[in-house]
Amino acid sequence: MQTLLFLLGALILTAAPAAANITKIVIDPATSQSPVFEGRVFGPNGNVGPYEKLRGKAFGELDPNDPRNAVITDITLAPRNPRGKVEYSMDVFILKPMDLRKGNHKVILDFNNRGGMRAAVFNDAPLTNDPKTAADAGTGFLMNLGYTIVGNGWDIGATDGLTITVPVAKNPDGSSITGPSYEYIVFDNPKSVRYELAYPAATLDTSKATLTVRERLDDTPTPVPASGWEYVDEGTIRLLPAGTPFTQSHIYEFTYTAKDPLVAGIGLAATRDFVSFLRHAKADVAGTPNPLAGDVRDTFSFSISQPTRTLNDFLAFGFNQDERGTRVVDGMLKWVGAGNGVQINYRFAQPGRTERNRQNHLYPEGVFPFAYQRTTDHLSGTIAGRLDRCAATNTCPKIFNANSSNEYWVKAGSLLHTDSRGNDLRDPESVRFYLMSGLSHGVGNVTTRGNCQQFLNPTSPYPALRALLMALDDWVVKGTEPPPSRVPRRADGTAVLVDPRPGYQTGMVTQKQLGWPAIPGVTYTGVITTRYYLDFGPKLADGIVSHYPPSLDKRPAYPIFVSKVDQDGNEVAGIRLPPVEAPIATTTGWALRREGFAQNDGCEANGQHIAFAKTKAERMAAGDPRLSLEERYTTHEGYVAAVRRAAEKLQQQRLLLSADVERYVEQAQASHILR
Numbered sequence: 001m002q003t004l005l006f007l008l009g010a011l012i013l014t015a016a017p018a019a020a021n022i023t024k025i026v027i028d029p030a031t032s033q034s035p036v037f038e039g040r041v042f043g044p045n046g047n048v049g050p051y052e053k054l055r056g057k058a059f060g061e062l063d064p065n066d067p068r069n070a071v072i073t074d075i076t077l078a079p080r081n082p083r084g085k086v087e088y089s090m091d092v093f094i095l096k097p098m099d100l101r102k103g104n105h106k107v108i109l110d111f112n113n114r115g116g117m118r119a120a121v122f123n124d125a126p127l128t129n130d131p132k133t134a135a136d137a138g139t140g141f142l143m144n145l146g147y148t149i150v151g152n153g154w155d156i157g158a159t160d161g162l163t164i165t166v167p168v169a170k171n172p173d174g175s176s177i178t179g180p181s182y183e184y185i186v187f188d189n190p191k192s193v194r195y196e197l198a199y200p201a202a203t204l205d206t207s208k209a210t211l212t213v214r215e216r217l218d219d220t221p222t223p224v225p226a227s228g229w230e231y232v233d234e235g236t237i238r239l240l241p242a243g244t245p246f247t248q249s250h251i252y253e254f255t256y257t258a259k260d261p262l263v264a265g266i267g268l269a270a271t272r273d274f275v276s277f278l279r280h281a282k283a284d285v286a287g288t289p290n291p292l293a294g295d296v297r298d299t300f301s302f303s304i305s306q307p308t309r310t311l312n313d314f315l316a317f318g319f320n321q322d323e324r325g326t327r328v329v330d331g332m333l334k335w336v337g338a339g340n341g342v343q344i345n346y347r348f349a350q351p352g353r354t355e356r357n358r359q360n361h362l363y364p365e366g367v368f369p370f371a372y373q374r375t376t377d378h379l380s381g382t383i384a385g386r387l388d389r390c391a392a393t394n395t396c397p398k399i400f401n402a403n404s405s406n407e408y409w410v411k412a413g414s415l416l417h418t419d420s421r422g423n424d425l426r427d428p429e430s431v432r433f434y435l436m437s438g439l440s441h442g443v444g445n446v447t448t449r450g451n452c453q454q455f456l457n458p459t460s461p462y463p464a465l466r467a468l469l470m471a472l473d474d475w476v477v478k479g480t481e482p483p484p485s486r487v488p489r490r491a492d493g494t495a496v497l498v499d500p501r502p503g504y505q506t507g508m509v510t511q512k513q514l515g516w517p518a519i520p521g522v523t524y525t526g527v528i529t530t531r532y533y534l535d536f537g538p539k540l541a542d543g544i545v546s547h548y549p550p551s552l553d554k555r556p557a558y559p560i561f562v563s564k565v566d567q568d569g570n571e572v573a574g575i576r577l578p579p580v581e582a583p584i585a586t587t588t589g590w591a592l593r594r595e596g597f598a599q600n601d602g603c604e605a606n607g608q609h610i611a612f613a614k615t616k617a618e619r620m621a622a623g624d625p626r627l628s629l630e631e632r633y634t635t636h637e638g639y640v641a642a643v644r645r646a647a648e649k650l651q652q653q654r655l656l657l658s659a660d661v662e663r664y665v666e667q668a669q670a671s672h673i674l675r
Contacts, residue, residue, distance in 0.1 A: 021273035021323065023285045025092065027056040031130070035098060038134045042143040048102050051143055053131060054094040054291055058152065058277075061085035062269055071317045072265035073345050073543030074169035077177065088266050090153035090164040092274065093117065093129060094291055097146060104146035105297040106473070109275055109329060111307040114352060115161025117151050118304045121462050122469065129161045141466065148292065152274045154267035154310070155344075157198075157352035166266040169347070178202040180548040181258035181348045184360050188451055188597060190248045193238055198350045199258035200234040209256035211237070213247070216598050217358050217505055221253060249451070249597040251358075255548060264349035265543075268310070268319045275299060275329065276322035298477055300331045301397075302469070305441065306354060308337025309365070310344060316369070317345060318389035320397060327395040331476040333469055334401045335461065336441055338411035339370030346543045356410040357529045357602030358593070361505040362549035364540065366531050370415035370558075372399070373428045377420045379533040379556050387428065398475050399431040400468050400482070404439035404461065405563070405571055405589025406605060408488075412531040412560045414495070417487055422497065422559025424489050433485040434468065435563065435574030436461045438587040440607025450606060451597040453523060457587045457607030459579045463660035464650070471654050483654045488563040488573035495573075496564050500530045500557035506602065507557070515565050517625045522610055523592055527602045531558045568626050569610070575655055578664045581646035582639070584629060584673055586610040614674070629674055636674040643668040 034052035042048040064075045064086055078086045093110075097103040110119040117129050125131075125138025129151075137143060153164035169177055185195050201209070211229050212221035229239050237254065239246060246252060279296040283289050303311055311334055314320065320328045343363055344351040353360045368377040374385035390396035407413035417425055417433050427433065436459075444456025474480035488494040496514050500507040508526035516524050532555045537546030563573035569586035570576075580587060588610075591603035613619035613628040633639040647664040650656040656664075 021060045021062060021269070022058050022277040022281070023061055024059040025056065025277075025284050025288055025290070026058075027054050027291070031055040033132065036095070036131060037137045040134045040137055040140070042137075042140050043102070043146060044144070048097055048143065048146045050098050051095055052098045054096070055130070056092055057089055058092045058274060059087070059089045060270055060273055061087045062266065066323065068318060068321065068323060069269055071345070072263065072269060073347055073349075074177075074261060074263050075265070077169040077171070078167040078263045079170070086167060086263070086266070088164060088166050088270055090270050090274070091162040092153075093151040093162060094148065095131070095150070096148040096292065100148075100292070100295045102146065103148055103295070105295055106146070107148045107150055107275070107278060107292070107296050107299045108142065109271070109299065109301040110149050110151045111271070111301050111303040111311060112151050112153075112155070112158075112162050113304055113306050114155060115153065115158030115163055117162070119149050119302050121304075122302075122466055124462070148295075150275070150278060152271060154271050155306075155351050156262045156264045156267065156349065164267055164270060166263050168260045169263050176202065176259040177261055177347070178257050178259045179261070179348055179544065180546060181256060182362065182548040183254040184353070184362070185246065185252035185254060186249060186359065187246045188249050191245055193243055193245050194232060195237050195246070195252075195254075197235050197237065197254075197256075197258070199348055200260060201231060202257040202259040204231045204234060206230060209254065212253050214251050216601050217251065221251075224252075249593070253549065258348050261348045264351060265317075265345035267344060267351075268314050268317060271314065272319045272322055272328050276324065276326075280324065280326075298331070299329050300333065300469075300472065300476070301329045302333050302335075303337070304335045305337060306342060306351070308334040309340045309342040309354075310351065312337060312339070312386055313341040313344060315390055315396075316341070316386045316388070318393070320390050321393045321395040325393070327397065329397050331398045331472045332400070333465065333472055334399065335465060336404055336407055337401070338403055338407040338413040339416040340365045340411055341367065346545055348545070355529065356604040357506055357527055357590070358598070358604055361529070362534070364536050364545055366412060367536075367540075368420065368533075370412075371417065371419070371425060372431050373425060375419045375425070377533075379420060379558070387430070396430050398472060400434065400472050401431060402434040402436060402461070402465065402468060404436050404441055404607075405574075406439065406441040406607060407589075408435065408562045409590040410441075410529045410602065410604065412529055412558070414488065414561045415531060415558060417485070418559075420558055422490070422561065424491050427485050432482050433487045434464075435487045435571070436464060437563065437571040437574035437576045438580045438589060438607070440589050440591070441605035444606060444609070446609050449594065450603075451593050452591040452603040452606050452608070453594045454591060454608040454610055456591075457589075457609045459577060459587050461577075463657070463663070464575055464577060464655055466660060467655050467657050470657065486574050488561060490561065494564050495561040497559060497561045498528050498530065502557070503552055504530070505552065506530060509562060514562070515567075517567060517569050519569065519586065519610060519626065520622050520624055522608075523600065525592065525600055527592070528562070528590070531560055532556065533558065575650070576646070577650070578643045578646040578668075581649075582642035583612070585612055586626065633674060639671075639673045640665065640668045
């Protein structure tokens with residue numbers, strides 16, 4: 001994160017609004033559909049009616065001299081059109097009631113993940129950028145409420161789904177810009193023989209680049225000699241002799257001089273301008289009508305993982321203020337992004353990278369500030385917060401920042417709500433924080449282990465996220481106070497501090513401190529991501545990384561923590577969904593890799609489902625300290641009753657909707673627990 005920009009956070013922009021930045025919108029009749037979902041009708045008693053799908057492209061331009069755009073790294077080095085503007089184009093998507101008068105006049109920006117839209121999870125529907133059939137609507141949750149759902153390309157790394165085209169930055173004389181770039185390479189298969197670089201190499205001289213390899217993260221990297229690899233072309237490398245596969249699950253790191261950086265930060269401005277266009281414009285410059293003209297009263301965003309981190313930067317760089325000076329997004333529901341940013345506003349940006357406990361630690365993703373409110377970084381002396389710019393312009397949204405347990409274990413998630421010394425912070429007026437206890441980054445398949453040692457964690461966050469969306473809507477539209485934050489705190493004794501292990505990319509949480517039970521057949525190492533104050537070079541404030549990768553030698557770490565666990569190994573802090581409050585297993589947000597895949601290194605985004613024994617006799621024979629299902633619930637009916645109590649308690653706290661309460665109970669009734 002460019003530190004200098006945060007020091008300017010108090011600047012109130014007063015420049016007059018420029019011309020509309022979305023110059024042209026083109027709806028493709030071949031890929032649009034009206035009605036969509038086979039004409040399915042939505043809303044209580046069908047009052048919302050059918051929906052239509054509009055797909056196409058939007059074209060925009062940015063004034064690089066506007067202070068709102070000048071924060072984009074290298075925008076002044078991008079080519080300009082005759083009007084002095086920098087151009088871009090992007091895919092766009094609109095799903096709306098055919099009769100807008102029957103909708104709720106609210107837009108959800110489905111801020112896509114690597115080009116893939118995600119809001120369908122609210123509908124328990126298949127993930128697709130091209131819904132067509134009635135089944136693609138799932139339960140129709142969002143459509144029954146009358147929301148319009150929109151999306152746009154923003155990620156330069158997205159090659160499928162919603163994409164964006166941005167210019168290449170060049171030196172003033174037209175020559176290529178060059179600079180250091182870094183690739184962290186892991187193939188969890190034995191067959192991959194090539195690796196595609198994020199940017200073309202400036203030279204094919206292998207002596208000007210470095211390739212190393214190691215088996216596990218804590219091992220010392222071993223250089224691969226220049227005779228052991230080659231450039232296939234300026235964008236691809238391979239091992240020698242040709243056809244040699246990269247060793248399965250080994251870590252390769254490649255440092256080289258790249259050329260022709262994309263102006264990736266344009267994706268932030270493009271998102272700002274698309275939403276603002278839909279909200280305020282009557283038509284584009286050519287007179288093509290805005291499909292939502294005059295309809296939008298409130299705007300929300302929903303994001304999962306990478307785009308959540310991007311929205312952290314979207315706020316920090318001031319992009320929630322449009323060129324009219326007005327707020328762009330009113331309410332943000334942000335899932336699994338922790339306090340990290342994304343590598344979008346740097347030269348040679350790689351926004352597709354994500355840090356986890358075995359990957360990508362040495363990219364500028366976890367850079368101060370982590371919290372929303374203004375704090376002092378005791379390691380750098382910088383004073384900043386992610387809300388600085390929007391607070392100065394009165395354009396901050398209401399925010400729900402929800403995370404799984406995985407973000408605390410692999411992305412230092414506690415820094416969202418602490419200062420740089422690890423002390424609890426009071427919630428900002430406009431932000432609430434929620435830990436989904438014991439959940440992994442995604443919803444795992446409980447019948448498989450993947451690369452991990454235990455079965456994967458299948459607990460879904462989406463029932464709670466549906467309730468949080470409704471609470472966020474009420475907060476934005478009605479001013480209804482939201483459910484209070486639910487996260488581990490040092491003040492209430494639910495936090496367990498991490499030992500950072502200086503010089504290593506991961507720390508550890510001791511079994512005793514966490515309270516983790518000794519479960520037969522389950523390895524516990526306590527491996528966890530650490531957060532160091534890294535030196536990326538003197539030009540980081542300008543969006544330029546010159547120390548790549550940065551050294552860990554003698555670098556200080558920020559204190560971080562996770563939630564304590566109960567006698568079963570389930571987390572005590574946060575929102576304990578019925579699978580955690582009325583458990584049939586220990587569920588975790590962390591996992592370890594199995595044999596053949598760098599055994600005992602962290603298993604990245606995955607969590608574990610470690611089932612309880614059915615009877616006391618079975619658990620005693622196994623030496624399992626966790627109570628059996630029989631000891632907990634006695635009968636199947638006792639289990640169903642426990643699930644109902646857990647679900648209804650969350651409903652009273654506005655953390656579950658009534659339909660999801662009944663769904664939990666129905667699932668418990670249909671299960672074979674103690675039958």
